[in-house]
Amino acid sequence: MAVTRTPLTGNSSSAATAAASDALGGASKAGSGERPSLARRVVARHGHPREWVWGYLMVAPLALGLAGFYLWPIVQSVYYSFTSWGAFGGQQWAGLANYRAFLSDPQLPKAAWNTVLYSLLLLASIPASIVFAALLNQVRGRSVGLYRTLYFIPVVSMPAAVAMVWRWLYNGDYGLINYLLSLVGIHGPHWVSDGRFAVYAMALVGIWAVVGYNMIIFAAGLKGIPRHYYEAAELDGAGRVRQFFSITLPLLSPSIFFVSVITVISGLQMFDYVLLMLGRSNPALADSKTIAYLFYEYVFLDNEQGMGCAIAVVLTVVLLLLTAVQFRLQKRWVHYA
Amino acid sequence: MTRKLSALLCAAALVAAASACSSASSAAGGGDATGPVTLTYGIWDPNQKPAMQQIVSAFEKLHPNITVNIELTPNADYWQKLQTEAASGTAPDVFWMSTTRIGLYAGQGQLLPLTGRSGFDNSPFPASLNSIYTVGGKQYGMPKDYDTIGLWYNKKLFDAAGVAYPTAAWTWQDVIDASKKLTDPAKGTWGIASPDWTQENLYNDIYQAGGWVVSPDKKSSGFTDAKTLAGIQYALDFITKYKTSPTAQQMTDTDPSQLFASGKVAMFTDGDWDALTYKNAPGLQADVAPLPAGPQGRATVINGLANVIYARTPHAAAAWEFVRFLGGQQANAIQAASGAVIPAYHGLGDAWVKAMPQFHLQTFVDQLDHAVPYPVSANTGPWATADQTILDQIWAGKLSLSAGAQQLKSTTDADLAKG
Numbered sequence: 139m140a141v142t143r144t145p146l147t148g149n150s151s152s153a154a155t156a157a158a159s160d161a162l163g164g165a166s167k168a169g170s171g172e173r174p175s176l177a178r179r180v181v182a183r184h185g186h187p188r189e190w191v192w193g194y195l196m197v198a199p200l201a202l203g204l205a206g207f208y209l210w211p212i213v214q215s216v217y218y219s220f221t222s223w224g225a226f227g228g229q230q231w232a233g234l235a236n237y238r239a240f241l242s243d244p245q246l247p248k249a250a251w252n253t254v255l256y257s258l259l260l261l262a263s264i265p266a267s268i269v270f271a272a273l274l275n276q277v278r279g280r281s282v283g284l285y286r287t288l289y290f291i292p293v294v295s296m297p298a299a300v301a302m303v304w305r306w307l308y309n310g311d312y313g314l315i316n317y318l319l320s321l322v323g324i325h326g327p328h329w330v331s332d333g334r335f336a337v338y339a340m341a342l343v344g345i346w347a348v349v350g351y352n353m354i355i356f357a358a359g360l361k362g363i364p365r366h367y368y369e370a371a372e373l374d375g376a377g378r379v380r381q382f383f384s385i386t387l388p389l390l391s392p393s394i395f396f397v398s399v400i401t402v403i404s405g406l407q408m409f410d411y412v413l414l415m416l417g418r419s420n421p422a423l424a425d426s427k428t429i430a431y432l433f434y435e436y437v438f439l440d441n442e443q444g445m446g447c448a449i450a451v452v453l454t455v456v457l458l459l460l461t462a463v464q465f466r467l468q469k470r471w472v473h474y475a
Numbered sequence: 476m477t478r479k480l481s482a483l484l485c486a487a488a489l490v491a492a493a494s495a496c497s498s499a500s501s502a503a504g505g506g507d508a509t510g511p512v513t514l515t516y517g518i519w520d521p522n523q524k525p526a527m528q529q530i531v532s533a534f535e536k537l538h539p540n541i542t543v544n545i546e547l548t549p550n551a552d553y554w555q556k557l558q559t560e561a562a563s564g565t566a567p568d569v570f571w572m573s574t575t576r577i578g579l580y581a582g583q584g585q586l587l588p589l590t591g592r593s594g595f596d597n598s599p600f601p602a603s604l605n606s607i608y609t610v611g612g613k614q615y616g617m618p619k620d621y622d623t624i625g626l627w628y629n630k631k632l633f634d635a636a637g638v639a640y641p642t643a644a645w646t647w648q649d650v651i652d653a654s655k656k657l658t659d660p661a662k663g664t665w666g667i668a669s670p671d672w673t674q675e676n677l678y679n680d681i682y683q684a685g686g687w688v689v690s691p692d693k694k695s696s697g698f699t700d701a702k703t704l705a706g707i708q709y710a711l712d713f714i715t716k717y718k719t720s721p722t723a724q725q726m727t728d729t730d731p732s733q734l735f736a737s738g739k740v741a742m743f744t745d746g747d748w749d750a751l752t753y754k755n756a757p758g759l760q761a762d763v764a765p766l767p768a769g770p771q772g773r774a775t776v777i778n779g780l781a782n783v784i785y786a787r788t789p790h791a792a793a794a795w796e797f798v799r800f801l802g803g804q805q806a807n808a809i810q811a812a813s814g815a816v817i818p819a820y821h822g823l824g825d826a827w828v829k830a831m832p833q834f835h836l837q838t839f840v841d842q843l844d845h846a847v848p849y850p851v852s853a854n855t856g857p858w859a860t861a862d863q864t865i866l867d868q869i870w871a872g873k874l875s876l877s878a879g880a881q882q883l884k885s886t887t888d889a890d891l892a893k894g
Contacts, residue, residue, distance in 0.1 A: 421871030
C-alpha cells in the first residue's frame with residue numbers, strides 16, 4: 139500500500155526545517171555585526187521598487203502552491219478535528235468529542251510510549267552518523283564518492299521496498315539475520331512478529347535508513363571546521379581524541395542540533411514501517427502501534443476522519459512544543475563559530 | 476527580457492499543473508439521455524481486465540450509443556479513492572463491490588437498488604450471495620463471481636507419511652489425526668497451517684460447529700456462544716494442543732499459503748483464488764478436497780464480488796443496461812473462459828473447473844450446497860479490523876480464548892450498535 143504522510147504533519151516538519159536553518163543563518167548574521175541585510179542594501183543602491191515586484195512574482199508560484207496545498211489544509215484540518223464525519227462526507231460539529239475520545243482511547247498510552255521510544259532510539263543515529271562522517275573525512279581520493287553513495291542509497295530507496303527486504307531479513311525461521319545468529323549458537327527470535335522486539339527491529343531499520351542523510355550534513359559541517367584549529371591543537375600537544383571532543387564536537391554542534399530536531403520530528407511521525415513491516419494482522423501489532431498508526435486506523439479503516447484530524451492536531455502541537463524546547467535548550471550546548 | 480520570459484514560463488507551468496488536476500473529473504460525463512452516453516466502470520484486478528474488456532466490447536456491440544470506459548485502480552488504493560469520489564459525487568457509474576463494504580455503501584445511500592428494475596433477475600445466482608448484497612429488503616449488487624474454501628493438501632507429504640488423501644467423508648477428527656501423522660519436526664514440516672484468518676479458516680470452523688458470527692438482525696455477535704467457541708478452539712488446538720501447525724509468529728513471518736506452496740505444510744484450508752499459485756509452485760503436487768464436517772456437519776463460507784450502480788450517476792438507465800448485461804449469461808461465460816474466477820451465474824463453473832485439470836476444482840462448486848454467507852453488517856470494516864487484532868492476541872498466546880471471546884463480543888457488539 140502506498141503510504142503518504144499527512145499534509146498537516148508533513149508541513150510541520152518542513153516548517154521546522156526552515157526554522158532550524160533560519161536559526162543557523164540568524165546566528166551567523168549576529169556574528170557579522172551591525173551591517174544591514176543584503177536585500178536592504180540592494181534596494182538602497184538601486185532605489186526603485188520594481189525589483190520587489192519581480193521578487194514577489196518569482197516567489198508567487200511556490201508561495202501560492204504552499205498556501206493552497208499546505209497552509210489551507212492545515213486550517214481545514216483544525217476545523218475538521220471538531221467535526222464528526224460520515225463515511226461519505228457530510229460532517230457535523232462535534233465540539234471536543236474527538237479529542238475526548240482520542241485521549242481516553244485505551245490504546246493511546248502504549249502507542250504514545252512506542253512513538254517516544256522509537257524517536258529516542260532513532261536519536262542513536264546521530265553518534266553513528268558523526269563517526270561515519272569523521273571516518274569518511276579521512277578517506278582520500280576517488281573512493282569518497284563510492285562510500286558516500288553506498289551510505290546514501292538507503293535514503294533514496296522506497297520505504298516499501300526497504301520494509302519488504304528487511305521483513306525478509308528478519309524472518310524468524312528463514313531470515314538471514316537468524317541464520318547468522320545460529321552460526322554462533324544463538325536462537326534468534328521472531329523479530330517483527332514478537333511484541334517484545336518489533337519496535338526495536340523497526341528502529342534499527344529507521345537508523346539504517348537515516349544514517350546516510352545525517353552523514354552528509356555532518357560531513358559538510360566537518361568541512362567547515364578550519365584546519366588550522368587542529369594544527370594549533372597539535373602544537374599544544376592534543377591527541378586525536380582530545381581534538382575530537384574539544385574542536386570537532388563543539389564546532390559540529392549546530393549540525394548536531396539541526397539533525398536532532400529533524401530526527402525527533404520524523405521519529406514521532408513514524409508510520410510506514412508499522413504498516414509495511416508488521417502489517418495489519420500481526421500478533422506484535424498491538425504492542426507496536428504508534429500515534430501515526432492510530433491515525434491511519436481511525437481514518438482509513440474506521441472512516442472517522444474527524445478523529446484523524448484531532449490526532450494530527452495533537453501530534454502537531456506536541457511536535458511544536460518539543461521543537462520549542464529543543465530551541466531553548468540549544469543555547470546551553472550549541473556553539474556557533 | 477529573459478527575466479520576463481522565465482516568469483512567464485513559471486506562470487505557464489503553474490497553470491498547466493493546476494489544470495491537469497481538474498481534467499480527470501470531466502471524463503465521467505457524456506451527453507444527455509437520448510444522445511451517446513459514456514459510462515465509467517471501476518474495477519481493481521488487472522488480471523481480470525482483459526475479460527472485462529471483452530465483456531464491454533460485447534455490450535457496446537449491442538448498444539452502439541453507449542461507450543464504457545474501464546477505470547482500473549489497484550486494490551490498495553481502490554476503496555480510498557472510491558470513497559473520496561463518492562463523497563464528491565464523482566464515483567464511476569458502475570463499479571465492483573465487495574461483501575464487506577456493501578452494508579456501508581448501500582446503507583449510506585451511495586448505490587441504486589436493482590430490485591424492481593425492468594428485467595432484474597437474480598435467480599441464476601447462489602441465494603447466499605444474493606442475500607449478502609440485499610440490504611433493507613432490496614438487492615443492490617448483481618453478483619459477479621464467488622469463492623468458497625476447500626481443504627488443500629500436499630500429495631507428496633501424504634504419500635511419504637502413508638496417510639490416505641482427504642475425502643468428502645472426512646470429519647474434524649480425521650484432520651486432527653492426519654495432522655499428527657504428517658508433522659515431522661526433524662524435517663521442519665507441519666501437518667496443517669491454522670492461522671487466525673477468518674474467511675479461510677475460523678468462520679468455516681464456527682459454522683461447522685453450529686456457531687454464528689453476526690445475528691440475522693445484525694445487532695449482536697455470537698462470540699460467547701459455546702458452539703462458536705468450539706469452532707475457534709478447534710482451529711487453535713492445532714497450535715496449542717497438538718502442535719501440528721506453525722505458530723502465529725511463524726505464520727506472520729512466512730505466509731501460510733507460502734508455507735504450503737513450498738511444501739512445508741501438508742494441509743491448508745484456502746480459497747479457490749490460490750489455485751493458480753499452487754499450480755505454478757515449483758515441485759508442489761497438491762490437490763483439494765471439501766472442508767471436513769464439524770459437530771454440526773458441513774459448511775463453507777461463500778464470498779464474492781458484485782457489480783453496483785452509483786446513486787448519483789447521471790446515466791442511471793444506461794448503467795442499468797450495462798449491469799443487467801454483466802449479470803447475464805454471455806458476460807459470465809466470458810468470465811468463465813478467462814479462468815480467473817468462478818462466475819456467479821449458475822452452471823457456468825465448468826469452464827473454470829477445466830482450466831486446471833490437475834486439481835479437483837469442482838470441489839469449490841459442489842460446496843455451494845452448504846455455503847454460508849460471509850458475515851457482514853451495516854459497517855463491517857471497523858469490527859472486522861478490531862476482531863482481527865484480538866484474534867492475533869489469542870493466537871499469539873497473550874490472551875486466553877475465553878477472555879478474548881469476551882473482548883470479541885463486546886467490541887463487535889459496540890460496533891454493530893453504531894449501525
